[in-house]
Amino acid sequence: MNKYKVQELLTKRFYITNQQGATYKYYDTELQEDGLLESNIVGLVCHEHGIDYKEAKEMVKHTEFRALAPTAKYRPDKPEVFCDSGIWFKNRWVAPTFKEREGNRIPYPDLFIEHLNLALGGTTAAYVIDVLAHRLQNPYDNKPHTAFYFYHEVGGMGKSLFVDTLRHVLGEHSVKSLNTIKRLDSMSSSELWNTSWLCIEEADVTKGSSVYDNLKAYVTSDVTESDAKYKGFSKVETPAMLMLMSNRPPTFIEPNDRRFLVNKWHIDFPDDKAKTGYFKEY
Numbered sequence: 001m002n003k004y005k006v007q008e009l010l011t012k013r014f015y016i017t018n019q020q021g022a023t024y025k026y027y028d029t030e031l032q033e034d035g036l037l038e039s040n041i042v043g044l045v046c047h048e049h050g051i052d053y054k055e056a057k058e059m060v061k062h063t064e065f066r067a068l069a070p071t072a073k074y075r076p077d078k079p080e081v082f083c084d085s086g087i088w089f090k091n092r093w094v095a096p097t098f099k100e101r102e103g104n105r106i107p108y109p110d111l112f113i114e115h116l117n118l119a120l121g122g123t124t125a126a127y128v129i130d131v132l133a134h135r136l137q138n139p140y141d142n143k144p145h146t147a148f149y150f151y152h153e154v155g156g157m158g159k160s161l162f163v164d165t166l167r168h169v170l171g172e173h174s175v176k177s178l179n180t181i182k183r184l185d186s187m188s189s190s191e192l193w194n195t196s197w198l199c200i201e202e203a204d205v206t207k208g209s210s211v212y213d214n215l216k217a218y219v220t221s222d223v224t225e226s227d228a229k230y231k232g233f234s235k236v237e238t239p240a241m242l243m244l245m246s247n248r249p250p251t252f253i254e255p256n257d258r259r260f261l262v263n264k265w266h267i268d269f270p271d272d273k274a275k276t277g278y279f280k281e282y
Contacts, residue, residue, distance in 0.1 A: 006049055014028055015029070016067040017068050023037070024037075027068060029081055041060050068081065073090075073092065077139060092194060096171035096174070115161075116129065119157065124263045139196070143222065145259065146219070146260070147244065147261070148244065149253075149260050151246040158265075159245045159265050163175065175197045178192070181205055181211055190218075194237055197240060201245045203246045204246070209252070219259050245265075
């Protein structure tokens with residue numbers, strides 16, 4: 001392989017992320033490793049392409065590497081590193097590992113839809129499925145300014161299973177899941193909203209609290225001012241829709257607040273044996 005072809009491969013794999021004096025640091029898209037030095041790339045050229053050290057060092061020195069922007073962006077369906085208006089960004093989104101088998105229709109969607117019909121009722125289930133489909137098919141449309149609140153006094157009704165299903169189908173980086181509401185009140189909370197879905201289990205929101213005020217703001221915003229620690233104020237995209245899971249009905253929602261879709265999550269099993277069998281089959 002000639003040196004120009006090697007240089008082309010290097011520019012597709014390595015991107016500059018930092019510069020200190022004459023020293024550059026690089027991000028490796030293949031190993032997803034940041035902070036690499038020029039010497040690391042030189043060693044790779046020697047090892048992978050059989051080029052002697054002196055020539056490899058000169059080749060890397062004269063390779064025109066692209067620089068990554070200091071902040072990453074969440075862009076579903078785009079490559080790990082993508083160009084936006086001439087600037088190269090690292091993508092927060094990662095493609096899901098779940099793929100439909102070619103030529104075979106997988107029965108999972110039927111089971112998933114039936115599960116939502118049983119748990120939420122047909123009308124609410126249809127709306128939830130429409131929102132899920134719209135978000136997947138139109139990832140760059142502004143999000144609907146609505147949050148979901150699903151509750152039931154008795155656990156083990158499949159709320160967590162629902163979130164796990166979304167994570168597997170949409171991807172780990174498209175569904176963030178928290179087991180406490182407290183992190184939404186931190187200085188860096190805006191970073192949690194840079195995804196498609198933000199799911200909080202065991203949500204306990206107090207009426208009139210700062211957490212509730214934050215929720216109201218983020219549910220209806222697509223961009224916000226972030227004051228993350230040590231970073232100062234900056235505009236941050238907040239594309240995530242919120243999904244709250246709880247074992248109790250909400251007590252924090254104000255009269256005439258139309259931000260929240262509240263629905264009981266309940267499947268009426270005749271006995272524990274039927275319940276166990278249902279989830280085992282699912």
